[in-house]
Amino acid sequence: MAYLSLEEIVQRCGNEGIPFWKAVQYSDMEDREATEQESFRMMEKMWRAMKEAGESYDKNQRSRSGLVGGMGGQMREYLEKGNSLSGSFISEVIAQALEMGEANACMHRIVAAPTAGACGVLPAVLLPIYKRQMASDTEITEAMYTAAGIGQVIASRAFIAGAAGGCQAEIGSASAMAAGALVCLRGGGPEQITHAAAMALKNLLGLVCDPVAGLVEVPCVKRNVIGAVNAVSSADMALAGITSRIPPDQVIDAMKEVGESMHISLKETGEGGVANTPEARKIKLNMNLQ
Template identity: 65%
Template sequence: MAFQSMEEIMQQCKNKQISFAEAIIQDDCQDRNVTSEETRARMYQIWDAMLLASATYEKNLHSKSGLVGGDGGKMEKYCMEQESLCGSFMGSVITQALQMGESNACMKRIVAAPTAGSCGVLPAVLIPYFKSSGCSIDLILDALFVSAGIGQVIAERAFISGAAGGCQAEVGSASAMAAGAMAAVKGGSPDQISHAAAIALKNMLGLVCDPVAGLVEVPCVKRNVAGAVNAMASADMALAGIKSAIPADQVIDAMREVGEKMDVSLRETGRGGLANTPIGQKEAKHIRSLEVH
């Protein structure tokens, strides 16, 4: 993909009178010299992998470290037995985010969107919507193209790696992608999609990457939940006509600035933040002892 900014995508939509998704599809076709049918077929494979990852979640499976596992099952049971404070749909979003994040920690097959550590955010909003709304697969594929376009711009202007820019670059980027995707499935305009992404990313600015024992488990899995819920709220705000005071491209640039100023101990090294708490250090020592034996 060749887009360097969200503004460029929106201008393309305006000039050609096409949707945000179609702008990304056309760009991908030109970039990879493939047909629209071929690029949609490839995106369908990604969607199918997300569905499979959801369907094959195992509530009794725990990560090798023992830090995560089973919470997705607990949340699912809770939502089935009583009305969650967030409501049934949001309960499904939370459940899906937990389950996908745990599957990643347990080395099951997931879709990096945009990274493995943030793999739970996008499917957490799209899969429950697909199952509850009865919408077409084509609509979901369009949403995935929207999310891909947003992710590509973020990667071009800033970063999507926790080691480079903290968790704001991973879960934050995933949340922006998911917010734009959900705005798209609800018929949002390119402008609303951009505002949804901007609002979501703004809400995640400064989020550090501080994994306990250096593993993509704690607090990563539960941060996927935060990213998914944030995406839903951001999409709804944008669809209501609420705009981000700071344009999306400038929010992305700000995220890069914050990430570059972030101390190295807070960028996936497992040396600061939650990883440096007494319990975090205790868990890391325990896990190291397991590796020795």
């Protein structure tokens, strides 16, 4: 049976003496009646798809609307100059998030983690670690189980769609998943994983979904960046022993409450927020005239 709370996963880890990722894998095996090997191969397939999506990025390609494209390349050029304020690792995370978000807008094959609009967050933190040989394919696959478990609980207790709960449900959930995955990769325990996820989600509580002209491009691509960077900072806090004062599952419940309270114009309708600015309305009008 799928988990209904992060605490349930933590308790299973303690009762059975297993890591967080293994508890999630066992749940997958039970739900799909799959063997351990079948389950792991499926998650490995997701990781390979993420790597392929990262490799497919073309800095010269633009989305059909022309709103996004090339920003990942710009960020990498800036990174190579060695003058970035955030340092080489975070700058690479930023570049990777932009590239993956732009790849999605340009109709490349991506992994929705948990949604297409938030597809850049998880690979933005995993790919730089892999490229720097800080983790193996097997270790990252295990971390992806951790991310999946967090996402599954959020989906069960709240929502992951911007149309249901605003961008906090998409980028916020993705950031929580990525934070937990990072703690897993750095050897953190189940409690640290859930607190990293809680802090990441709290930091993005109330984030609205306001796509310009109804496209998952502006401000969506750049929001993948903040989700990824937020995940890194939340993971580091958790690994330092800092905890969320509000229990992780209660944070998820709070996100649901906030999402349900949001006005419909701020939930993927393209009618509020930056989507309702003069410039955004002009963009939409020009697209309708084409």
